[in-house]
Amino acid sequence: MSAKRQFRIWRGDETGGDLQDYMVEVNEGEVVLDIIHRLQATDAPDLACRWNCKAGKCGSCSMEINGKPRLGCMTRMSTFGDEETVTVTPLRTFPVIRDLVTDVSFNYEKARETPAFAPPEDVAPGDYRMQQVDVERSQEFRKCIECFLCQTVCHVIRDHDENKQAFSGPRYFIRAAELDMHPLDTRTDRKEYAQAEQGLGFCNITKCCTEVCPEHIKITDNGIIPMKERVVDRRYDPLVWLGSKIFRRGETPQTSVTTARQGSATPPSTSRGGVHSHAGGSHDPQAEAQAQSGVNWHREVPHPTAPAVDDRGRLPLTELTFDRAAAPSPFGDDVTFPLPPEHLNFAHPEQDKH
Amino acid sequence: MTTTTRIERHHYDVVVIGAGGAGLRAAIEARLAGKKTAIISKSLFGKAHTVMAEGGAAAAMGNVNSRDNWQVHFRDTMRGGKFLNNFRMAELHAKESPQRIWELETYGALFDRTKDGKISQRNFGGHEYPRLAHVGDRTGLELIRTLQQKIVSLQQEDQREHGSYDARIRVFSETTITELLLDGDRIAGAFGYYRESGEFVLFEAPAVVLATGGVGRSYKVTSNSWEYTGDGHALALRAGATLINMEFLQFHPTGMVWPPSVKGILVTESVRGDGGVLRNSEGKRFMFDYVPDVFRKQYAETEEEADRWYTDPDNNRRPPELLPRDEVARAINSEVKAGRGSPAGGVFLDIASRRSGDEIRRRLPSMYHQFKELADVDITAEPMEVGPTCHYVMGGVEVDPDSGAAFGHVRGLFAAGEVSGGMHGSNRLGGNSLSDLLVFGKRAGGHAASYADGLPARPKVAVAAVEAAVETALAPLQRDTGESPYTLQQDLQAVMGDLVGIIRREGELEDALSRLAELRERVAKVSAAGGRRYNPGWHLALDLRNMLVVSECTAKAALERQESRGGHTREDYPAMEPKWRQVNLVCALDGDTVRLIRKPLPKMRPELIGLFDRAELAKYLTDEELADFDALVPDAGEADNR
Numbered sequence: 001m002s003a004k005r006q007f008r009i010w011r012g013d014e015t016g017g018d019l020q021d022y023m024v025e026v027n028e029g030e031v032v033l034d035i036i037h038r039l040q041a042t043d044a045p046d047l048a049c050r051w052n053c054k055a056g057k058c059g060s061c062s063m064e065i066n067g068k069p070r071l072g073c074m075t076r077m078s079t080f081g082d083e084e085t086v087t088v089t090p091l092r093t094f095p096v097i098r099d100l101v102t103d104v105s106f107n108y109e110k111a112r113e114t115p116a117f118a119p120p121e122d123v124a125p126g127d128y129r130m131q132q133v134d135v136e137r138s139q140e141f142r143k144c145i146e147c148f149l150c151q152t153v154c155h156v157i158r159d160h161d162e163n164k165q166a167f168s169g170p171r172y173f174i175r176a177a178e179l180d181m182h183p184l185d186t187r188t189d190r191k192e193y194a195q196a197e198q199g200l201g202f203c204n205i206t207k208c209c210t211e212v213c214p215e216h217i218k219i220t221d222n223g224i225i226p227m228k229e230r231v232v233d234r235r236y237d238p239l240v241w242l243g244s245k246i247f248r249r250g251e252t253p254q255t256s257v258t259t260a261r262q263g264s265a266t267p268p269s270t271s272r273g274g275v276h277s278h279a280g281g282s283h284d285p286q287a288e289a290q291a292q293s294g295v296n297w298h299r300e301v302p303h304p305t306a307p308a309v310d311d312r313g314r315l316p317l318t319e320l321t322f323d324r325a326a327a328p329s330p331f332g333d334d335v336t337f338p339l340p341p342e343h344l345n346f347a348h349p350e351q352d353k354h
Numbered sequence: 355m356t357t358t359t360r361i362e363r364h365h366y367d368v369v370v371i372g373a374g375g376a377g378l379r380a381a382i383e384a385r386l387a388g389k390k391t392a393i394i395s396k397s398l399f400g401k402a403h404t405v406m407a408e409g410g411a412a413a414a415m416g417n418v419n420s421r422d423n424w425q426v427h428f429r430d431t432m433r434g435g436k437f438l439n440n441f442r443m444a445e446l447h448a449k450e451s452p453q454r455i456w457e458l459e460t461y462g463a464l465f466d467r468t469k470d471g472k473i474s475q476r477n478f479g480g481h482e483y484p485r486l487a488h489v490g491d492r493t494g495l496e497l498i499r500t501l502q503q504k505i506v507s508l509q510q511e512d513q514r515e516h517g518s519y520d521a522r523i524r525v526f527s528e529t530t531i532t533e534l535l536l537d538g539d540r541i542a543g544a545f546g547y548y549r550e551s552g553e554f555v556l557f558e559a560p561a562v563v564l565a566t567g568g569v570g571r572s573y574k575v576t577s578n579s580w581e582y583t584g585d586g587h588a589l590a591l592r593a594g595a596t597l598i599n600m601e602f603l604q605f606h607p608t609g610m611v612w613p614p615s616v617k618g619i620l621v622t623e624s625v626r627g628d629g630g631v632l633r634n635s636e637g638k639r640f641m642f643d644y645v646p647d648v649f650r651k652q653y654a655e656t657e658e659e660a661d662r663w664y665t666d667p668d669n670n671r672r673p674p675e676l677l678p679r680d681e682v683a684r685a686i687n688s689e690v691k692a693g694r695g696s697p698a699g700g701v702f703l704d705i706a707s708r709r710s711g712d713e714i715r716r717r718l719p720s721m722y723h724q725f726k727e728l729a730d731v732d733i734t735a736e737p738m739e740v741g742p743t744c745h746y747v748m749g750g751v752e753v754d755p756d757s758g759a760a761f762g763h764v765r766g767l768f769a770a771g772e773v774s775g776g777m778h779g780s781n782r783l784g785g786n787s788l789s790d791l792l793v794f795g796k797r798a799g800g801h802a803a804s805y806a807d808g809l810p811a812r813p814k815v816a817v818a819a820v821e822a823a824v825e826t827a828l829a830p831l832q833r834d835t836g837e838s839p840y841t842l843q844q845d846l847q848a849v850m851g852d853l854v855g856i857i858r859r860e861g862e863l864e865d866a867l868s869r870l871a872e873l874r875e876r877v878a879k880v881s882a883a884g885g886r887r888y889n890p891g892w893h894l895a896l897d898l899r900n901m902l903v904v905s906e907c908t909a910k911a912a913l914e915r916q917e918s919r920g921g922h923t924r925e926d927y928p929a930m931e932p933k934w935r936q937v938n939l940v941c942a943l944d945g946d947t948v949r950l951i952r953k954p955l956p957k958m959r960p961e962l963i964g965l966f967d968r969a970e971l972a973k974y975l976t977d978e979e980l981a982d983f984d985a986l987v988p989d990a991g992e993a994d995n996r
Contacts, residue, residue, distance in 0.1 A: 013887065028613065029612070029613025029616075029729070030613075031616075031728070040840065040890060040891070041838075041840040041841075041844075045838060045839075045840065045882070045883050045884065045890075045891035046882075046883055046884030046885070046889045046890065046891050046892070047890070048887075048888040048889065048890060049890070050397070050398070051579075051580065052397055052401050052403070052579040052580065052581065053403070053405065053406050053579050054579070054616075054619070055406065055616070055619045055724065055728070056724060056727060056728065057405050057406055057492070057495065057720075057724075058397075058401045058402075058405050058406075058579070059401065060397060060398065060401050073728075074727050074728065076728070076730065078730070097550050097887075097888055098887050098888040099888070101550070101888050103550075104398065108399060108527075111506060112506055112509060112510065112513075112519055114506075115510070116462070116503060116504075116506055116507030116510055117461065117462030117503065117507065119460045119461075119462070125453065125456035125457050125459065125460050126415075126452070126453075126456040128456070128459045128460075129470070129471035129472065130464075130467055130471055131467060131471055132466060132467040132474075135464045135465075135466075135467060138464055139464050139466075139489065139490075142464060142489070142495075142496060142499060143492065143495075143720075144499075145405070145495065146400055146401075179462075182462070182464070185462075214727075216723070
């Protein structure tokens, strides 16, 4: 059951490179990483590629296959058409070292900046008591295998190197969320930290990270949105606002985070200039290409997400309690006009019906 | 040439080679002892093979069954290892693993919980009580992530105190050590290269902890990753240390055999613990035919009794699917050889017909997910095809049980985890490896730190040794007439898989040794195409000599040991022989050749051997040993009921 198949693989290093064509044998039941290994054993012994467990558990073999960030070991060849050329490129968001290997140290730097678990001081080892239902929320995020696919797909940094300093990325938002939801973590400022230091505000919830996560972690719904909501709660809750005005001891998010770093704590409202806003954009490369030659109104886009409303069906804030003069923009504060045409989206109400 | 080669130099107090569970735990301990510590990781930080451990970490916390305690755990470990274990290691392991697990919670680990909020524990093959702390079926990932995050938190402390994350503990990721450097018989440093750039790096350090894991990459069907090339085993041998028990390799009974691309990936034993059963091509639940006499008392004889055990373990005996791994692997092998195997050469593991789809998805989430994604097999709807897979090496560096210091004629070398030998005897119980990493990782790290403290002067690295190491490392790139490293690896895997596999015969082992000798000639002339920058062919060429020497140890020891025990099965000597239980086979290096030494096993202390039932010991001990036992423990008959 073996056949020769066409592969295009990016070969090169930081000085440049290009896609090279290979005809390679493919057997039934194989995955893309198997093919890479066959190439190493035959035509390209020095083809650089990371891998470890080959079972979708370690997150080493992240690559972009036909433009989509995926794990090489989890991409079955049977998912491609018989005549389809398979194009394999390195992760686009990180600098190339050689061939399919990229320098992912950005992620480890962000990991080091994220404050660690703060254990309760008065509980001895062995005396930790937690209910299953309480640990499950954090456990979802601890499934993360650190493949960094969410990091590479995130448009805030994918083509915007300049955002990397102020933006930690989805992996570290769920790390903050995990600690925020940890029943025994003693730090209480995880959300404010995410907002002020990790650049949570840059995220405009396009859910690309959730889409590529090989562990199917609901990064956006269960991690990012609750973190954003809770930050919003504290900023815009009218009682908190009134209290802080009257008693002048309000611990507002902007001042509650202590940090040695200067200037990186830019909330999105003041740093829009460099941020590339997709507002629901799709990352299908084909659609992107079409978008560049004009707006393709038929492409599939995620449905718009309804805002969180209160019991009366209204937004939980009013002009009185809002921290800016005038009402908030109905399009979101991070969107400037005019929108570039390729970023216009239209989700047809019946797009799911066919 | 060597004078022009750039070598980056670093000074550390303790260098830990390996960044899996044992390495990270050792590094944490050395750093907590105030030592400047380096962690060398062959992969990226946090990708180590430990992530593959699914079942859990065995520790007698008694959270689920309060009758559990360290004595019971000790007994299970010794029984599983067929009494060949170093008793002191098994004792320390059983005593200390609960503390090591609880400690992880203070680092932020989130284990699954019992109803009263304690760490939940699950049943596992060979363990008398539910004992494995777990997180679904991704316990290894939890362990590695927790230790990784603890190291980050120590780095954050150093950042606050010294202004640099790397002040006292630094991770060198994607770095391979090719040589340990000595000053006389003392460790003076370690030499290696950065995989990314191919640049060389020299660590000058008085103490080195080996935590490099196992040797499985020498086998064709293996659950092990590319990193498992026996680096630590080979480094230790070349530095003058010794290896023990190298003939004992664990073949996991249930690796995937279909589809071919995922051959070797393990199906956790908890599938069997949660109700999965093994069937042959005739649909027969065959494990009932393979319960050995020594286990007859603990295992059910009928399907009805076995099925009752899942809900009422106190009044029923265990299903035979939960026999120790080696028994299950041998049973599967026999079924396949008798022509009752599955189409792909394994047997069927069936949980689909025994538990509801919802329950399977809840109890085995990542297993379900893995099969669905990798093989498009729905384990809630159809049985899996499984067979024996090279999984774990029981043998390793011969160490002092308390400190992890290597024996032989080298000082300053420590080992922990899979690379060390003795703890698991001839067969490891599932779940004992994760706790082994923590218990002995901590010990090795701590003792390496105090060894470094006690040195009057730092050993010096000899320039000539560094030059020789550079030359050896560059040699494959400079040759262009030799064979491809990939071909050589395939040939090595074929020799080991076919001739030194799960069932061994004298003739085949002799054949293997002569083929390994031929391979040695070819490996000495291997050539790698390309340059130094992230060149996997070159990396493999350098790993090959490690794989080769370790394979020689395994083949030699397997030929020498004329009995079957645990992870070593000789078709020509099918029985377990009490005389052989008194012997450890120790491998040392004489120049280039592996030399075998027979060494008597340390004698168990009276209060420990007294924990066993005389009738059980009678299956393992010689008559003289039994006479000694009777003299020591006059009321031995009651000991069983503790």
